[in-house]
Amino acid sequence: MAYERNIGDTLLAVDQISLSFGGVKALSNISFSVNEHEVFAIIGPNGAGKSSMLNCINGFYHPQEGTITFKGKTRRQVRPSEAAREGIARTFQNIALFKGMTTLDNIMTGRNTKMTKGIFWQALRFGPAEKEEMEHRAVVEKVIDFLEIEAIRKTAVGTLPYGLQKRVELGRALAAEPDLLLLDEPMAGMNLEEKQDMCRFILDVNDEFGTTIVLIEHDMGVVMDISDRVVVLDYGKKLAEGTPDQVRTNQTVIDAYLGVAHDDEDE
Amino acid sequence: MLFFIETVISGLMAGVMYSLVALGFVLIFKASGIFNFAQGVFALFAGLALYDFISPDGWFYELFGFVLPAWLGIIATMGVMVIVAWLVEFLVLRHLVNQEPIILFMSTIGLAYFLEGLGDTLFGSDVKPLNLGLPSGAWDYLLDTHNLYVEKLEVVAAVVAAVLVTVLAIFFQKTRIGRALRAVADDHQAALSVGISLRTIWVIVWSVSGFVALVAGIMWGSKSGIQFSLSLIALKALPVLILGGFTSVPGAIVGGLIIGVGEKVAEVYAGPFVGGAIENWFAYMLALVFLLVRPQGLFGEKIIERV
Amino acid sequence: MFYREAGQFKTSYKADQAIFTITQDRFFIGLILIAAFVVVPFFINDYWANAILIHFLVYALAALGLNILTGYCGQVSLGTGGFMAVGAYASYKLVTMFPEMNFILAILLSGGITACVGVFFGLPSLRIKGFYLAVATLAAQFFLVWLFNKVGWFFNYSPTGMIVSPPREVFGFLVTGPEASSAARYLFCLSFVVVFALAAKNIVRGRVGRSWMAIRDMDIAAELIGIRPLEAKLTAFAVSSFYIGVAGALYFNVWLGSAEPTEAFDIFQSFFVLFIVIIGGLGSILGSFLGAAFMVLVPITLKTIMVDGMGFAVGAAKHAEVMLLGSLIIFFLIVEPHGLARLWQILKEKLRRWPFPY
Numbered sequence: 001m002a003y004e005r006n007i008g009d010t011l012l013a014v015d016q017i018s019l020s021f022g023g024v025k026a027l028s029n030i031s032f033s034v035n036e037h038e039v040f041a042i043i044g045p046n047g048a049g050k051s052s053m054l055n056c057i058n059g060f061y062h063p064q065e066g067t068i069t070f071k072g073k074t075r076r077q078v079r080p081s082e083a084a085r086e087g088i089a090r091t092f093q094n095i096a097l098f099k100g101m102t103t104l105d106n107i108m109t110g111r112n113t114k115m116t117k118g119i120f121w122q123a124l125r126f127g128p129a130e131k132e133e134m135e136h137r138a139v140v141e142k143v144i145d146f147l148e149i150e151a152i153r154k155t156a157v158g159t160l161p162y163g164l165q166k167r168v169e170l171g172r173a174l175a176a177e178p179d180l181l182l183l184d185e186p187m188a189g190m191n192l193e194e195k196q197d198m199c200r201f202i203l204d205v206n207d208e209f210g211t212t213i214v215l216i217e218h219d220m221g222v223v224m225d226i227s228d229r230v231v232v233l234d235y236g237k238k239l240a241e242g243t244p245d246q247v248r249t250n251q252t253v254i255d256a257y258l259g260v261a262h263d264d265e266d267e
Numbered sequence: 268m269l270f271f272i273e274t275v276i277s278g279l280m281a282g283v284m285y286s287l288v289a290l291g292f293v294l295i296f297k298a299s300g301i302f303n304f305a306q307g308v309f310a311l312f313a314g315l316a317l318y319d320f321i322s323p324d325g326w327f328y329e330l331f332g333f334v335l336p337a338w339l340g341i342i343a344t345m346g347v348m349v350i351v352a353w354l355v356e357f358l359v360l361r362h363l364v365n366q367e368p369i370i371l372f373m374s375t376i377g378l379a380y381f382l383e384g385l386g387d388t389l390f391g392s393d394v395k396p397l398n399l400g401l402p403s404g405a406w407d408y409l410l411d412t413h414n415l416y417v418e419k420l421e422v423v424a425a426v427v428a429a430v431l432v433t434v435l436a437i438f439f440q441k442t443r444i445g446r447a448l449r450a451v452a453d454d455h456q457a458a459l460s461v462g463i464s465l466r467t468i469w470v471i472v473w474s475v476s477g478f479v480a481l482v483a484g485i486m487w488g489s490k491s492g493i494q495f496s497l498s499l500i501a502l503k504a505l506p507v508l509i510l511g512g513f514t515s516v517p518g519a520i521v522g523g524l525i526i527g528v529g530e531k532v533a534e535v536y537a538g539p540f541v542g543g544a545i546e547n548w549f550a551y552m553l554a555l556v557f558l559l560v561r562p563q564g565l566f567g568e569k570i571i572e573r574v
Numbered sequence: 575m576f577y578r579e580a581g582q583f584k585t586s587y588k589a590d591q592a593i594f595t596i597t598q599d600r601f602f603i604g605l606i607l608i609a610a611f612v613v614v615p616f617f618i619n620d621y622w623a624n625a626i627l628i629h630f631l632v633y634a635l636a637a638l639g640l641n642i643l644t645g646y647c648g649q650v651s652l653g654t655g656g657f658m659a660v661g662a663y664a665s666y667k668l669v670t671m672f673p674e675m676n677f678i679l680a681i682l683l684s685g686g687i688t689a690c691v692g693v694f695f696g697l698p699s700l701r702i703k704g705f706y707l708a709v710a711t712l713a714a715q716f717f718l719v720w721l722f723n724k725v726g727w728f729f730n731y732s733p734t735g736m737i738v739s740p741p742r743e744v745f746g747f748l749v750t751g752p753e754a755s756s757a758a759r760y761l762f763c764l765s766f767v768v769v770f771a772l773a774a775k776n777i778v779r780g781r782v783g784r785s786w787m788a789i790r791d792m793d794i795a796a797e798l799i800g801i802r803p804l805e806a807k808l809t810a811f812a813v814s815s816f817y818i819g820v821a822g823a824l825y826f827n828v829w830l831g832s833a834e835p836t837e838a839f840d841i842f843q844s845f846f847v848l849f850i851v852i853i854g855g856l857g858s859i860l861g862s863f864l865g866a867a868f869m870v871l872v873p874i875t876l877k878t879i880m881v882d883g884m885g886f887a888v889g890a891a892k893h894a895e896v897m898l899l900g901s902l903i904i905f906f907l908i909v910e911p912h913g914l915a916r917l918w919q920i921l922k923e924k925l926r927r928w929p930f931p932y
Contacts, residue, residue, distance in 0.1 A: 060798060084800030096795035098788050100857065108781075109788050113800035115781040119809060122783075125776035130588065133780060137587045172799065302705050362908040368704060369650060373852055374907045376845065381900025387893040502841065505709045513705075542724040551713030558702045558710060 007228065008036030010069075011212050012057065012180060017066035019052055025236055026052045027063065032231045032241050034180075039206055039213045041223045043247075044233035045257055050216045051093060053233070054182045057214075058090055059083040071179065085113050089178035091169045093185050093216075099158035103168050106157055107143060110175030111136040143171050147201060163194045167201075174205060181205065183215040187222060195219065199226060220258070224248065232257065274535050275528055280421035282527020283428050287486060288500045289507040289519035290431065291479040296513050297439065298448035298472040299360070300455075301371040305379035307501035309477055312351070312382050314484035314493040315390040317344040318397060326389070337399045341481070348477030349470075351382075356469045364465065365455045379501065392495060397488035424486045428520065431482065435475075436516050448472060452514070506554035512567020521565060526550045593775055610764060615757040623756035624829070630870045631763040632825045637850040637862035638774050639817030644848075645856035646778055647810035648790025649699050653711035655843030656718035657815050659835055660688040661822030663728050666737045669827075670730060677742040677749065681766070681827075685820040691718075692815020699807045703793075715841055722835040736834045739827040750827045759828050766824065770817060775859050777813065786810050787857070818847075849899060853906050855913030864914040872898065 012034040019027040027049045034040045042050045055061040057068060059078040067074050070086060078086075089110070098106050115136060121129040144150055147167050152160060157168055166186065173181055186202065187195045203226060205211050217223050223230060224244040232239040232253050239257075240250045247253055288310060295303040303309075319325030320340035328334050335343060359378060363371055439445040450458045451468050459465055487497055503526075511522025533549045557564065584590040594600045618627065636654060643649050664684035668675060695714040699707050722728050729737050741751030748754040749762045777783050785806045788796035797803055826833045833839070846869065854865020873895050880891040910916050 058798060060794070080798045081800050081802045084798060090798065092795070096792055096798070098791035098795070100791045101784070101787055105784055105787070109784050109796070109801070110799060112781055112785055112788075117781070119777065119782055119813065122777045122780045123773035125780065129776075129780060133591070134587050137591070141587075176799065359904055359908070366907075366911070370907055370911055372705060372708075373848070374904050376848075377900045377903030377907065379900065380903070381897050384893045384895070384897030384900060388890065388897070392889070392893075499841075502712065505705070505712060509706065509709055544720060544724065547720045548713060548716040551709065551716055555698060555710050555713045558698055558706050562702050562706060 006210075007038050010034070011036040011038075011071065012214070013069040014053070014057070015067050015069065017053070017056055017063045017068065019049075019056060019061060019063040019236075027056070027236045029066070030233070030236075030238050031066075032238065034212060034214055035228075036179075036212050037206070037210050038228045039202070039215070039226055041227040041230045041244075042214065042216045042233060043218070043220075043223055043230060043257070044239070047235075048233040049236040050233055051184055052236075054090060054184055054214070054216065057083070057180075058088050058182060084176065087176075087179035088182065089173035089176045089180070090182035091166070091173050091184055091186060093188065095162075095165050095169055097157045097165055097169055097172070099156070101157065102154050103149060103157055103160070103171075104140065104144075104153045106168055107140045107171045107175045108136065110172040111140060113176065139177075140171075140175050143174050146174070146204070147171050163190055166190070166198070170198075170201065174209075174211075177209070178211060180212045180214065183213065183217075185216050185218065187217060187219055195222065202226065274531050278528035278531030279524055280418065280425065280527070281531060282524035283421065283425045283520075284483070284486060284490075284523075285500075285503055285507050285527055286520045286523025287424065287428050287431070287479065287483040289504045289511070289523050290428075290435065290516065291476045291483065292501075292504050292508055293511075293514065293516055293519045294435070294476045294479060295472060296508075297452050297516075299371075299469060300368060300452045301360075301375060302368075302508075302513070303378075303476070304372065304375040304501050305382055306476065306480060306504065307497060307499060308379045308382045308386070309348070309351070309480035310484040310487065310500065311493065311495070311497040312386050312484075313344055313348055313477065313481040314397065314488040314497065315386050315395070316347045317341065317481070317485065318395045318488070318493055319390060320344060321399075322395070341485075344481055345478060348481060349474045352473035352477050353470050355473055356466055360469050361466065383495075387495075395488075395493040397485065397493055399485060399489060420486075420489055427482060427486070431479065432516055432520055439516065444468075444471065503550060506550040508564070509554040509557050510564055512564030515564065515566035518564055518566035526553065529553055591779065593779070607768070610768075611761070615761060618756050618760055620756045623760050625874060626870060627760055628756075628763050628829050630866050631760075631767045632821055632829050633847065633850060633870060634863050634866035635767050635770060635824065636818050636821035636847045637854065637866050638771060638859065639814045639821060640847050641851050641854075641856065641858070641862045642774065642778070642786070642817065643810050643814035645851055645858065645861075646783060646790065647786035647807065647814075648793075649696070649807060649810060650704065650708045651711040651814075652708050652841070652844045652848070653695065653714040653718070654818055654847040655839040655841060656715040657688055657692060657818040658822030658825060658843065659718055659722050659839035660691050660815075661685060661819030662826035662833055662839070663722050663737065664688065664819065665823035665827055666730075666739070667728065669740060669742065673740075677744050680742075681820055681823045684823040685816040688819020688822070689812040689816040692811045692818075693808050696808055696811030696815075699811065700804055712841075715844055719835045719839055722839075734834075736832050737826070738832040739830075742827070750831070752831070754828075763824055763828055766820065770820070771859060771863075774817070778859065782806075782809060790857075849903060852903060853913050855915030856911075858913070858915035860918065861913050861915030864918065868914065869899075 010033045014033065015031050017027055017030045018025070030053065042053060044050055052061060056063050059080040059082065062077040067076050070088065073086075098109065101109075115132055117129045117132050121127070144153060147170065149164065149167055149171065152164060157165055160168065170186065183202070187198050190198065199222060202213060202215070206213055227244055229242060230244055230247045231241040232247055234256045240247050240253050242250075248258070288307060291306045291309065292303060295301055295306070317340050320327050320335045320343050321337060322328070323334055355378065359374055363374060439448065447458070447463045447468055450461070450463055451465060455465060484493070484497065487500075507519060507522040507526050509522070510525055511518025511520070530546045530549050534543070534546050538545045584595070589595070594603060614627070636658060640651060640654050643651050661684045664687040665680055668680040668683055669677070672680075695711065698710040702710065723735065729735055739750045741748055741753060743749065744762060747758040749758050778786070785796065785801045788799075788801055789803060789806050793803060796806070822839070826838070830838060850865035850869045851862065852865070853868055854863070855861025876895050876898065877888070877891050880886040880894060881888055906913055
């Protein structure tokens with residue numbers, strides 16, 4: 001059951017977004033909104049356009065129609081690095097870590113947008129650049145602490161097992177102190193224990209830092225458990241939007257995706 | 268006007284020569300995803316080996332007391348190139364399966380250096396004239412009727428290139444091996460997992476490439492003798508491939524022709540204003556412009572990146 | 575037994591992120607620096623300076639530059655020779671146009687000019703990557719060499735087309751020209767290299783270095799977390815070209831004394847520095863030094879063994895060198911793509927356990 005959250009006003013509003021690649025229409029007139037401090041889930045069968053939707057929100061794909069309003073600013077297209085600077089962070093379905101760097105360095109890159117000292121200070125290091133580096137290191141250490149990955153700080157991420165890599169990727173997104181966190185199938189490929197850990201982290205993030213979370217997930221148990229609201233996509237179209245209970249009992253959704261509702265096997 | 272036509276034709280002919288070399292690159296790139304920097308050195312090596320088989324001042328003559336006739340020499344050199352291809356696969360490629368393209372590229376630079384040193388050590392570094400009985404001199408018919416100077420050798424090269432391209436295009440599109448080659452170019456591991464033998468494919472491809480190198484070596488060698496500068500052709504091939512697309516056989520031809528004509532025209536018409544030798548960099552500047560405007564070249568495949 | 579870290583724990587992040595965290599390392603590097611600055615100048619002679627030490631220093635600096643661009647930021651460049659030429663010719667023009675200018679300043683300004691040229695030729699990197707970028711840098715390479723060959727202003731209209739470095743002093747000691755002592759020239763280069771190496775190390779372990787490595791490893795992801803590719807890539811080109819330009823200026827002024835563009839700065843120069851970076855280790859400051867040492871010593875060793883020792887012709891030694899380099903490149907790429915620097919790391923790991931097997 002979702003706990004009591006101090007849910008605010010609309011943080012992100014997606015309005016009539018349509019996206020095509022050549023002849024293939026990935027998204028058709030999708031509209032929904034996400035409130036501040038909320039945990040919002042996007043669900044649907046494979047190929048429904050869920051990742052494409054996230055990609056539009058953070059600027060990697062440019063929709064042909066429709067607008068996205070974030071923190072009051074409306075736009076259709078945005079450069080990914082600008083979206084990041086606006087306060088949107090995300091994780092990826094296929095892990096997008098920097099394989100040549102250590103865990104610590106990877107998470108430190110999450111702080112890049114907040115570090116300002118220029119190249120000459122960097123070359124000198126002694127003085128302002130070092131001070132800045134240490135300040136941000138302290139923040140990153142908090143994230144490392146939170147995610148319980150101290151032991152692998154100096155390990156090259158390419159050598160880490162899948163579950164830990166996902167955690168490091170989450171750490172990198174968190175280090176940016178985002179207002180909106182987009183999680184693309186954060187629990188894919190995990191066993192029950194790892195899923196529980198990840199769930200706990202997501203909830204803690206939302207609880208402690210108030211970060212608004214939008215997640216794509218296939219595990220219905222998780223979705224129904226932790227989300228405040230859900231939107232269902234299928235073949236690029238929106239089927240339903242509402243609370244988990246509303247969506248669970250929606251006939252169109254059941255036909256397209258959930259199947260015949262059995263008695264609570266996954267709770 | 269006549270001068271302009273002659274310049275263009277001269278450029279086209281030069282372009283055909285470039286295309287011949289570029290073809291070898293396309294083959295290997297299409298099939299292994301590697302840009303084989305050593306392709307030029309292959310041409311040089313093939314030319315040197317051929318020369319050795321058919322000339323009285325080579326090792327072959329020293330060892331066996333006779334020289335091979337031109338056609339047998341070519342077959343023998345082909346055999347040598349197959350051996351080279353097999354060795355390259357065995358010693359280099361096999362160990363670099365699934366590495367990043369940049370690593371593969373740099374290994375071919377190493378290969379180029381090695382083969383060049385080997386060629387120099389075995390055969391000596393002086394220029395060797397290649398006399399295979401190919402026609403030389405101006406095409407009298409054109410010279411007499413239209414006052415156009417066109418070298419017969421270059422016409423032969425153009426015809427050879429046309430035939431080669433047709434054969435290769437058919438090979439890639441229509442045959443089972445051609446399909447396997449394209450699969451390997453895309454993803455080594457995936458190709459392995461559907462049962463394609465990487466090793467066999469690579470030996471085949473590098474041998475075919477060796478054959479193309481041999482043809483290129485023969486053409487260039489007949490024109491200006493077998494010499495070290497042949498190995499630098501690799502560098503010229505890059506702009507050709509940029510224009511034509513790294514994976515396109517017809518693109519290699521078109522790209523080569525464009526570069527050939529462009530260079531000649533620029534040199535003849537703009538060269539005198541800036542002291543000449545524009546040919547040294549014109550091709551690269553043209554390629555640069557293309558890269559900014561249409562990076563996949565005229566006929567290449569567009570690469571889409573997904574996250 | 576001697577290389578143990580036991581008992582050395584860090585109590586601050588600053589200590590944890592220092593360049594040399596192990597006391598033995600600090601001791602070792604201190605020894606090297608003392609030897610380099612204090613001991614060597616007493617024993618140095620012209621042969622050692624020219625054939626080995628200055629040769630090494632200049633190429634180490636160029637390799638640092640290329641490593642920053644290709645090893646840390648992942649942008650392939652085959653234009654190193656051309657950029658060294660820019661540095662050399664810039665320094666020549668500055669020194670001949672402003673004879674009163676402080677020589678150190680002239681060298682640094684040459685680096686700055688090269689940085690601007692580098693940024694210009696680096697602009698295509700915003701749209702193209704991999705080999706395609708290599709072609710763009712080839713364009714730079716061939717164009718620049720042609721430019722310095724053809725345009726008389728660059729070589730002060732000298733009939734031979736060569737540029738010659740006029741004698742210049744630093745702190746009262748001649749460092750260029752035929753009268754300069756080998757010790758002075760050596761120390762001059764050494765100082766540049768040490769300062770620049772330290773600066774490079776600082777940059778790559780900070781924010782800028784991380785953004786470069788992020789671009790190298792996965793540029794799409796880098797952009798998605800807020801790194802601006804334009805800024806990062808062009809900064810890499812700028813810093814890299816600065817280093818390579820200074821290396822070129824030192825190469826011409828202090829080492830060669832005179833130069834002519836097609837010989838001194840051609841495509842083979844670019845390959846030479848690329849080989850240093852590959853063999854030494856892509857993305858490693860130490861690797862630039864190890865690779866430079868290696869590439870400088872190999873030809874000399876080969877020549878000594880083959881020509882002086884076994885009586886081969888000089889040409890044969892050259893061919894053998896070319897073959898050896900080619901095979902070594904392939905060898906390293908197969909066996910240890912991270913080059914000598916990684917081998918060194920592995921050695922240190924073993925040293926930590928020594929004399930115990932595990």
